[in-house]
Amino acid sequence: MTVPDAERRSRLQAALLSPSIRAAVEPNRIADIRQRVLEHSSAARKPTTGIIAGIPDLDWSMSMVTRSNRLVALPLLALLCLASGSLADQQVTGPGVFKYCRGCHGERAMGGDGGKYPRLAGLPAGYIERQLKAFKDRVRINKPMIPIFKNYRFDDEVIAVVARYLADMPPDSLSLWPYEVPQDALAAYPSRQAFAEAGARTYRDGCARCHGEDGLGSAAEATPPLVNQYPRYLDKQIDDFAAGTRRHEEASQCGSLEGPERQAVLDYLVELGRDAR
Ligand code: HEC
Numbered sequence: 001m002t003v004p005d006a007e008r009r010s011r012l013q014a015a016l017l018s019p020s021i022r023a024a025v026e027p028n029r030i031a032d033i034r035q036r037v038l039e040h041s042s043a044a045r046k047p048t049t050g051i052i053a054g055i056p057d058l059d060w061s062m063s064m065v066t067r068s069n070r071l072v073a074l075p076l077l078a079l080l081c082l083a084s085g086s087l088a089d090q091q092v093t094g095p096g097v098f099k100y101c102r103g104c105h106g107e108r109a110m111g112g113d114g115g116k117y118p119r120l121a122g123l124p125a126g127y128i129e130r131q132l133k134a135f136k137d138r139v140r141i142n143k144p145m146i147p148i149f150k151n152y153r154f155d156d157e158v159i160a161v162v163a164r165y166l167a168d169m170p171p172d173s174l175s176l177w178p179y180e181v182p183q184d185a186l187a188a189y190p191s192r193q194a195f196a197e198a199g200a201r202t203y204r205d206g207c208a209r210c211h212g213e214d215g216l217g218s219a220a221e222a223t224p225p226l227v228n229q230y231p232r233y234l235d236k237q238i239d240d241f242a243a244g245t246r247r248h249e250e251a252s253q254c255g256s257l258e259g260p261e262r263q264a265v266l267d268y269l270v271e272l273g274r275d276a277r
């Protein structure tokens with residue numbers, strides 16, 4: 001008997017969406033069950049394409065199931081029932097959520113690509129939570145991360161769990177040295193030493209009160225560290241604060257620096273991070 005793919009596909013979708021299945025399963029577990037189905041079908045056939053940052057969607061998992069030519073509607077239903085039973089006890093775990101972050105932020109959450117992706121390991125949990133909520137609400141615009149919030153369950157519980165997991169991860173040291181200061185910034189000062197002193201002074205007068213003399217921020221206040229973070233990333237954040245595309249109460253202070261003075265502070269932060277090692 002050959003059932004056309006299209007028909008089989010629509011039967012499977014109907015089964016997945018049927019009221020009895022929905023009633024048997026907590027609504028927010030549906031996404032997890034889809035993941036189970038996907039994992040089951042891909043055990044027979046490894047997925048290679050059609051997936052964004054490891055996030056499956058219904059259409060894609062359905063096409064894997066139909067293409068594998070092994071599963072038909074009834075065994076799939078049995079699998080769904082089994083999965084719903086075991087998923088009831090399944091916890092959201094830090095490593096489980098972090099799967100969706102590693103591709104960009106790195107295996108050890110130290111970021112990369114010269115600072116396109118920031119370091120996350122060891123940032124204050126309260127700060128990470130606030131950023132994830134701001135990304136989700138599009139208050140802080142972060143286009144690469146939008147698919148995560150669209151395609152995966154990302155509620156407050158998941159956010160709190162991954163924030164705690166990242167905050168508890170001991171950060172490695174970024175090797176930012178030797179750090180190349182932009183020549184035009186250096187040229188605005190009479191000497192390298194004057195440049196270094198100006199950076200230290202501006203930081204201590206304007207930023208240390210909140211980000212700490214040592215640049216380590218404050219876990220209690222959920223204020224981020226500015227050392228051991230990519231200067232290029234920090235530079236972009238200062239631009240975003242200044243432009244108003246990233247907002248918070250102290251943004252006017254965080255976005256106040258321009259030109260050579262900003263570069264002097266970034267250079268100071270790189271040096272401060274080296275001393276802290
Ligand atoms: C597709 C790439 C990508 C993936 C996947 C990704 N991120 Fe990001 N993330 C970014 C980029 C790019 C930025 C920097 C945005 C900016 O420049 O403001 C960022 C910034 C962040 C920040 C802000 C850091 C700071 O110092 O303010 C946090 C927190 C964060 N990501 C957490 C996560 C978590 C948790 C996950 C997984 C659930 C994740 N990200 C997955 C690309 C990604």
Ligand code: HEC
Nearest residue numbers: 130206207209210223224234237238247248250253254257
């Ligand atoms: C009154 C306290 C305060 C002062 C003063 C302050 N900041 Fe901030 N800064 C914060 C807080 C709080 C955040 C986190 C904002 C958020 O949640 O988005 C922050 C965030 C930042 C970030 C983003 C870090 C990241 O990982 O994305 C940068 C960069 C920054 N500040 C630079 C500076 C600089 C440079 C100065 C000095 C010129 C400064 N700030 C002064 C409180 C302050």
